Amino acid sequence: MSVAVRLRDVHKRYGETRALDGLSFEIPSGVLLGFLGPNGAGKTTTFRTILGLARPDRGVIEVLGMRVGPETSRIVKRVGAIVEEPGLYGFLSGRDNLVVASDTLGFGHERIDELLAFVQLTDDAGRKVAGYSKGMRQRLALAAALLGDPEVLFLDEPLDGLDPAGQAVLRDQLRRLVDEHDKTIVMSTHDLGDVEHLADRVVVISRGRLVTEGSLSELTAGGDRVRVVVDDPDRARRLLAADGFTVDGEADEVWVAGTDGAGVIRTLANAGVYPSAVIPERRTLEEVFLGVTGEQP
Ligand SMILES: Nc1ncnc2c1ncn2[C@@H]1O[C@H](COP(=O)(O)OP(=O)(O)O)[C@@H](O)[C@H]1O
Numbered sequence: 001m002s003v004a005v006r007l008r009d010v011h012k013r014y015g016e017t018r019a020l021d022g023l024s025f026e027i028p029s030g031v032l033l034g035f036l037g038p039n040g041a042g043k044t045t046t047f048r049t050i051l052g053l054a055r056p057d058r059g060v061i062e063v064l065g066m067r068v069g070p071e072t073s074r075i076v077k078r079v080g081a082i083v084e085e086p087g088l089y090g091f092l093s094g095r096d097n098l099v100v101a102s103d104t105l106g107f108g109h110e111r112i113d114e115l116l117a118f119v120q121l122t123d124d125a126g127r128k129v130a131g132y133s134k135g136m137r138q139r140l141a142l143a144a145a146l147l148g149d150p151e152v153l154f155l156d157e158p159l160d161g162l163d164p165a166g167q168a169v170l171r172d173q174l175r176r177l178v179d180e181h182d183k184t185i186v187m188s189t190h191d192l193g194d195v196e197h198l199a200d201r202v203v204v205i206s207r208g209r210l211v212t213e214g215s216l217s218e219l220t221a222g223g224d225r226v227r228v229v230v231d232d233p234d235r236a237r238r239l240l241a242a243d244g245f246t247v248d249g250e251a252d253e254v255w256v257a258g259t260d261g262a263g264v265i266r267t268l269a270n271a272g273v274y275p276s277a278v279i280p281e282r283r284t285l286e287e288v289f290l291g292v293t294g295e296q297p
């Protein structure tokens with residue numbers, strides 16, 4: 001597993017505000033990472049320091065094995081980003097915005113039509129961007145971020161403010177960039193639903209520090225109850241309680257606390273009751289988030 005992005009003990013202060021306070025984490029290549037944290041947690045500051053737009057007071061940041069700072073100019077050629085308001089010209093067409101962006105960045109024009117098609121703007125490419133919807137602008141900004149065929153994309157709240165249809169189109173494109181084009185995407189959002197539906201891994205920060213990280217299934221595992229599916233739930237509850245288990249639930253729901261399920265199966269099978277499933281409890285991402293940050297997303 002190669003590492004796309006690595007932060008080690010990164011600090012960044014604005015006056016008295018510790019925007020980043022010893023932030024450390026790693027992002028493996030080839031994943032779509034949901035970068036989460038309450039408002040003011042330091043997400044945008046993290047992006048800005050990774051991209052060389054803000055200078056950390058302390059700490060080391062590496063992107064694709066290169067050090068931010070000494071090697072920032074090499075890094076920016078291999079990453080793309082949408083951070084803050086995408087700098088689009090309203091008086092130019094969508095296509096001409098990409099032409100200008102390519103010229104500024106020193107890229108050729110040969111991928112522009114392909115990128116317009118990818119973000120589904122071919123039919124509107126000749127229209128002035130001033131008349132674009134927010135979703136169309138966001139897709140154009142994504143096309144601009146992809147001009148240099150970057151390996152890593154940093155997207156700060158890319159779905160924010162889009163209508164549901166616009167979000168669906170963009171989500172689908174982000175997923176395809178990872179699955180079909182081998183990109184690594186780091187996407188901040190405060191919509192946990194986006195992360196639950198889209199992300200492979202999650203990093204949660206709060207007050208400028210890492211509070212938890214892992215794959216979605218790692219993070220949402222970890223309730224300490226199992227649900228037992230049986231034909232005769234009343235009997236199963238009685239048998240388990242008699243054997244000392246902490247049993248809960250009513251009607252068809254049989255919950256057993258403080259067990260991984262193996263003992264549950266043994267107790268029931270000894271009495272000739274065979275559960276059709278023993279399912280570890282999952283927590284929602286919202287519960288995980290509240291648990292580690294103490295705040296709403
Ligand atoms: N340029 C700046 N000047 C002063 N304070 C800043 C600046 N940028 C960010 N901050 C502060 O740093 C903290 C983290 O902000 P930010 O990175 O924007 O968080 P997030 O993107 O997670 O909402 C906040 O308290 C914010 O007010």
Ligand SMILES: [Mg+2]
Pocket residue numbers: 043044045156
């Ligand atoms: Mg922000």
